[in-house]
Amino acid sequence: MLNSSKKPRPKKLLAAVVAIFALLASACSSxxxxxxxxxxxxxxxxxxxxxxxxxxxxxxxxxxxxxxxxxxxxxxxxxxxxxxxxxxxxxxxxxxxxxxxxxxxxxxxxxxxxxxxxxxxxxxxxxxxxxxxxxxxxxxxxxxxxxxxxxxxxxxxxxxxxQVDEAAALNKDLRDAVAEAKTQVEAGDAVGTKVYYEVAAGDNAGYYVGHDGTFSGDLLTLVGLENIASADAMDEGNLLNPEIILTSDPALILVNAPAEDTTKVAEISERDAWGEVAAVKNKNIVAIDEDTSSRYGPRLVEFIESVTEAAVAVSVAS
Amino acid sequence: MRAHKKATPFLLGCLALLASVLVGILYGSVQLGGSSAAVGKALLDALPLLSFESGLSDSERNILLNVRLPRVVLGCLVGAALAMSGATYQGVFRNPLADPYLLGVASGAGLGATIALVFSLPFTWGPLRPVAFAAFLGALGAVALVSVLGRSRNGDAARLLLAGIAIVAFLTAIQTYVLHRNRESIAQVFGWILGGLTTSGWSEVLFLAPYVLVCGVVLLAHGRHLDVFSVGEQEASSLGLHPVNVRWLLIITATLLTASAVAVSGLISFVGIIIPHAMRLLFGASYRKILPLSVLYGAAFLVFADIGSRTISGSQLPISVITASIGAPFFAAVLFRRAI
Amino acid sequence: MSSNVRHFAAENISVAYRGRKVVDNISFSVKAGEWLAIVGPNGAGKSTLLKAASGLLSHDGQFLWNNKPVAHAPAQRAKQIAYLPQRLTLPQAMNVYDYVLLGRTAHISWLGRESKADKQLAAEMLALVDASAFEHRYVTELSGGELQRVALARALCQQSKVLLLDEPASALDIGQQSEILQLLHRLQKEQNLAVVTVLHDLTHAGRYCDNIVLMKQGRSFACGHPEDLLQEEILRTVYGTLVRVLHDEEHGTIVLSG
The missing domain is CATH 3.40.50.1980 (Nitrogenase molybdenum iron protein domain)
Structure with a gap:
């Protein structure tokens, strides 16, 4: 599952096509x-x-x-x-x-x-x-x-x-986890650490990322980190251009992977032209269990913890 | 004796259709009422004037009569529609590979469905939900475009196929572009393209039945004309057939039929090609036989394919996986036969 | 050109392809029971003229049957004129009997089917061309001579009084050639048909035909009786090569090249 949110619609270029359908169907729209x-x-x-x-x-x-x-x-x-x-x-x-x-x-x-x-x-x-x-x-x-x-x-x-009370309790757990993470990030002097969060490698055109218009990308900002990917920077295909990633020079790279899978970390560190990125140079690439990050449920607590841990580790190392 | 020989393929076809319908109704992803007998009783009970105690719960009866039965009936209608249209196209164009998909029905419907899915269009028409409605319009629009582009003064059919190739490429390009810009919809669009007989009740059947009835009668009535077409348009004309009029009547009818089937079932592949060819190989080349036999065997084939799609794997397998995995080897065999 | 005998006539026929006149102002007339040959070098427009007469090409001028313009609609025209092209398009897996039955197309109503009379006629025509023995074979399995006879039966099934044939003997060996032409000669007399054929072989034209139209570059170079037309100097002018014309008491006019 991808964390990508839906882009605003309709696209200008296709407005005409849609208009034709709208015209043909207007009689029956009631x-x-x-x-x-x-x-x-x-x-x-x-x-x-x-x-x-x-x-x-x-x-x-x-x-x-x-x-x-x-x-x-x-x-x-x-x-x-x-x-x-x-x-x-x-x-x-x-x-x-x-x-x-x-x-x-x-x-x-x-x-x-x-x-x-x-x-x-x-x-x-x-x-x-x-x-x-x-x-x-x-x-x-x-x-x-x-x-x-x-x-x-x-x-x-x-x-x-x-289960209204239980829902309130779950939301409190989530909010508490965010607050606790924020405290740790501040204590670890990791506020404003630049993070690039890769959900999936796309094709040559770019990457699927947890930008700030997704719940998981939103979490990065909430705990005090700087998400280098904003929703506005995404292209029409909802991909992030690699040039933006390279010029942002993130200190930490998070990548979605099945649990225990390290091949994605290795793949990113071997990418051409990525060698000069701080996160790659300092080996700050961390795999995130994709089940905890792609699902907006109770296990987001685990996601928050692994993100915080990784961010603090970056700060300590530098 | 001769009449007896002629009737055999039809008799076999009726038996195959009956068997497919029975199996399709008796077996589904859930066993209703604990036994097939109970299902049979419930079915008879649903008929007017008959009363049987089936032991099925209200919910089970509802599933039987409003989910499973319409699905089987839809399978019959779609199978018959695709096979008849395919046979007609092959006859009109004297091309064994022709089917309505060649003239843009598939790509037009695909583009329509893509746009409806990507932009969550709200338009419905009668029993048609937005995606089906957009697919129907797309299919008819594409063929209309092909017909305008492929017109020729001397009624050359090859021009039409060439125009079809151009429009198909163009529409596919637009569809790819829309999908590229909206990648999150790829799974949904792909699911629709693979096709299937999932129904939400009787509404799809109610939509499709009039088209199959009217277009089917028109096509079946023109088997003799398609036989005359087999000597080519020029000779058909000198024999007294108005080739352009007959061609357009048949193309429009077959296209309308396919478009209506595609709208409710997605792009089910190969039925329009393998069924008419199988009829030709097994029972002879006269369209007066191929058309009615395509109705029977096309319906039976698709109902059996659907039974496969819902029982072979745990979740529902796309029906095109079944039709194409039978269709492709069959096709290869036909080509191999031709080569030697 | 009028006469009391029924006849098929072409009046000032011209056919143009992209502005180039392929057939230029041709006229001819054939009486019922007569055979007209259209001869001339390749590219003279013979086949085009025949196609125009069968209604497959638009043209200037008009074709007349009994002094009335030939019908335009395919169904009516097919009852007046039967046409066989030089190369027939053969349907796959259709047997000879069904193929001959196609000749009845113009006589069957839109949604009707062949009547008993139609089927009987097809059987009679098959017998007439001596093809009854192989009526169950596929047309794609026939020899050239058999196919030409079957096609002739199909044309006869149209029951038209005008028969247009484009090189009916060209793809056959010499035995089959004379067989088919003699058959045609017999039928044309028996059924009182007006026959127009494009012929390549001038000897055949001289032997079987009542009249000849000699075409060159779309125009009618000469027309008349074979003995008047098949002259060495005329043929030399039209074909651009030396020709020998022999007269044989038994075999009629024999035309040799060189």
Missing amino acids: AASEAETTSADESATSTDVSGTDLPTDAERIISLDPSTTEILFALGAGDKVIAADGFSNYPAEAPADEGLSAFNTDVEKVLSLEPDLVLTGFAEESLVGALETNKISYNVQTTPSSMEEVYAYVADLGVITG
Whole structure:
């Protein structure tokens, strides 16, 4: 999973194409607005879930989003999760063995489980249509673009599952972890350390990064570090140009990798032209367990800790 | 005796279709009511005037009648539509590789779906959801563009195919550009392109059925004309067929049929090519046989492919993986046969 | 040109490709029961003239059947004129009988199918060209002579009184050549057809045809009876080479090159 947020839309160059579709479809658009309001609305972000008609007493929840699964279990609502998608590998007791997926969803299986609420990260048409037909509530949560959105989503899930206090407690844990990290960064004299956070290597054109318009990139700023990638610097394909990375000269490079995988660290240190970057020269390249960084849930605490540790280590070494 | 011999392929086709429908209804990703017999009873119970105690819960009955049954019916309709359109195109262009995808149906639908997915277009039309609607418009738009560009005074069919190649390349370029600028949508677009018979109830069937009915009747009525086409447009003309009129009628009908199928099922590959060819190899080259047989065997093939797609692996395998993995070797075999 | 006998006529026919006149102001007339040969060097416009007559090329001037313009719509025209091109496009896996039945296309309504009478006619025509024995073989499996006979049966199925054939004997060995031309001669007399053929072989033209149109560079160089036209000096002018013309009591006019 990528932490990239959605770019503002529509793109100018394609406005014309879209306009043609809009023109052709305008006659039928009234039916569209009707369909969109029957249940949770895709365009409504998590900050607004409690404003819709989602149930507050859901007992049979299907989660097709790993982050959502983690939060539900952290809220103590795990017993209400009757099924989760195949990527929901945490916690271990998450019921992920039904072979469900948010993409190309097995609608028959979803309905056979008789859920009263489906939470997903992607609005697949056939699934959404079947849920609407069968009057089953659902919510589509796209990846949050800041920690505030994460807090809001956690609070909403608390309302939905009737675990409001637990949600508040989880949010407090997260906020405390951020505050504690900030203190450590200050104590370790690491405030303002320049960080480059690589989510995935792209092609020659650039890299997928945790810029400040993503919840994980937002965290870097919140604990007092300087994220060299701003959302504005991303190109149209949501990639960061390597020239920006090299001229920013980050002191620390974080890279997403599966746990225990060191090949990505080695790959970055061997990149042509990257040898002069401070982080590479001083061997300050740290692998981050991608499960903890790509999921906006309770395990963000672990992510915060590993980031802080790495930043303080840079400061000590210099 | 001759009549008996003629009827055999049709009889076999009906049996294959019946078998596919039965298997498709009885087996799914969940076992309903504990046994196939219960499913059968519930099905009969749903018919008017009949009453059976099936033991299925309301929820199970709902899944059977509103998820599984429409999916099987949709498989029949899409399979029949793609196979008939493919046969028609091969006849009109006298080209064994022709199918409506060549004239931009696939790339137009792909671009439409991409734009709808990337920009989260809200437009719907009747039972069509935004992506399906945009795909339908895209497919028809692309073929209209190809037809305008590929017009020629003497009615040369090759021009149309060349225009198709140009438009397909152009639309694919736009689609790639849109995707390049919106990489986060790649998984969704890719999922749509692979195609599938996922339904949200009967709405897709209700949309597609009238097209299959009307276009199907038109195509089936023109099997004799396609046979006349097999001597080439010039000879067909001197035999008394108006080649340009007939060609356009058939191209428009087959395109409309494919576009409507693609709108609800994505780009399911190879059905339009392998089914008509299989009919030709097995039962003879007359389109009066190929067209109706394509309906039966195309429907049965796609329903079986869909059964494979939902049972072979744990999660749902894209149906094109099945159709193409059967289609490609078949195709290679046909080419090999031709070579020797 | 008018007469009481029914006839097929071309009046001032011109065909232009990109401004270049390939056929320039040609006129001819063939009575029912007569055979007209169009001869001339390669590139003279013979095939183009025949294509125009069959309605496949737009042209200036008009073709008449019984003093009335030939129909424009393919279905009506196919009932008046049957045409066989020099190279037939052969359908895959179609048997001879079904192929001959295609000749009935113009006589079947849009959504109709072949009647019993249509099928019977196809069988009769197959018998007429002596092809009944192989009616179940694929047309792609036939020898050149067999195919030409089958194609002739298809054309006869159109039941038109005008038959246009583009080099019906050119791809055949000499045995098959005389076989097909004798067959054509017989049918043309029996069925009272107006036949127009492009012919390469001047000896054949002299032997079987009632009249000849001699074309050169799109124009009609001369037309008339074979014995008047097949003269050494005329042919030398048209073909640009020395020609010997022999007269044989048994075989008629024989034209040799060199």
